[in-house]
Amino acid sequence: MKTLRDLVAAYLTEQLTVLVDAPAHVRAGEDVTHPTRVAVRRVRSTLRVFPELFEVPKAGRLDDELRWWAGLLGEVRDLDVQSARLGAALDTVPDELALGPLRRQLAELVDVRRGVALRTVHEALDSPRYRTFEVLLHAWRADPPFTAEADRPAKRAARYVTRADKKTHRRLVQASKAYRAGAADADELMHRARKAGKRHRYAVELAAPVLGKKADAIVKERKAFQELLGEHQDSVVAEGLLRELGVAAGATGENGFTWGLLHAREQEIARVIVKKLRHYL
Numbered sequence: 001m002k003t004l005r006d007l008v009a010a011y012l013t014e015q016l017t018v019l020v021d022a023p024a025h026v027r028a029g030e031d032v033t034h035p036t037r038v039a040v041r042r043v044r045s046t047l048r049v050f051p052e053l054f055e056v057p058k059a060g061r062l063d064d065e066l067r068w069w070a071g072l073l074g075e076v077r078d079l080d081v082q083s084a085r086l087g088a089a090l091d092t093v094p095d096e097l098a099l100g101p102l103r104r105q106l107a108e109l110v111d112v113r114r115g116v117a118l119r120t121v122h123e124a125l126d127s128p129r130y131r132t133f134e135v136l137l138h139a140w141r142a143d144p145p146f147t148a149e150a151d152r153p154a155k156r157a158a159r160y161v162t163r164a165d166k167k168t169h170r171r172l173v174q175a176s177k178a179y180r181a182g183a184a185d186a187d188e189l190m191h192r193a194r195k196a197g198k199r200h201r202y203a204v205e206l207a208a209p210v211l212g213k214k215a216d217a218i219v220k221e222r223k224a225f226q227e228l229l230g231e232h233q234d235s236v237v238a239e240g241l242l243r244e245l246g247v248a249a250g251a252t253g254e255n256g257f258t259w260g261l262l263h264a265r266e267q268e269i270a271r272v273i274v275k276k277l278r279h280y281l
Contacts, residue, residue: 005150075117157207194229
């Protein structure tokens with residue numbers, strides 16, 4: 001890899017190919033939601049971490065469309081994750097504390113919402129917006145709109161990686177302070193730290209050809225960091241669904257106690273994770 005252009009183009013081509021190929025798999029009923037979302041995140045991460053390498057208006061347009069597409073896929077993916085998470089949580093509840101038709105309540109909530117989310121994805125695939133987006137993906141894969149900065153030596157990628165690392169640390173410190181202060185936006189700040197950590201990890205993956213062996217160690221450390229933050233985010237989302245399940249149970253005259261019990265568990269899980277994250281400060 002001689003230049004940043006060579007380095008970044010190789011990474012983008014791989015991710016954009018995943019996105020270009022995804023619709024055929026989705027239409028065939030295959031579950032490619034997760035790898036497609038990961039490819040979206042990797043492309044968006046590249047745009048954010050290496051902004052000087054791209055023409056601003058064109059990069060902004062691609063980022064907007066990627067965010068739209070990822071949002072639609074995310075509705076499906078999040079429900080799949082939460083269905084598995086809450087189903088596993090119910091497995092741990094003692095019989096005497098499992099009050100009400102819990103499995104049915106969970107299935108009804110998830111199935112209805114997942115059906116709506118999946119229909120929205122399929123409708124989007126047939127929309128003018130997606131067709132325009134698809135043209136954009138092909139154009140970027142064929143010829144990314146690089147600036148002259150991209151012609152600098154590939155070894156400069158290390159500077160971008162360092163900048164992404166520092167941003168992750170700043171966001172984690174900010175989120176940790178917010179938790180200690182009991183701030184209302186603490187969960188959102190932790191989510192922002194998680195996203196920054198992902199961008200750093202993806203930047204390291206991109207720059208691996210110039211970073212050498214140390215790239216593997218950094219990626220491994222960042223994966224562990226992301227797993228903690230991912231668990232925290234899943235717990236926060238679960239709390240919201242559990243509140244809804246409890247309210248819905250009460251509205252139909254059923255007992256919402258068990259959902260409240262699991263809600264308290266999720267709050268404790270989130271608190272423990274925040275403590276563990278002190279290791280990265």
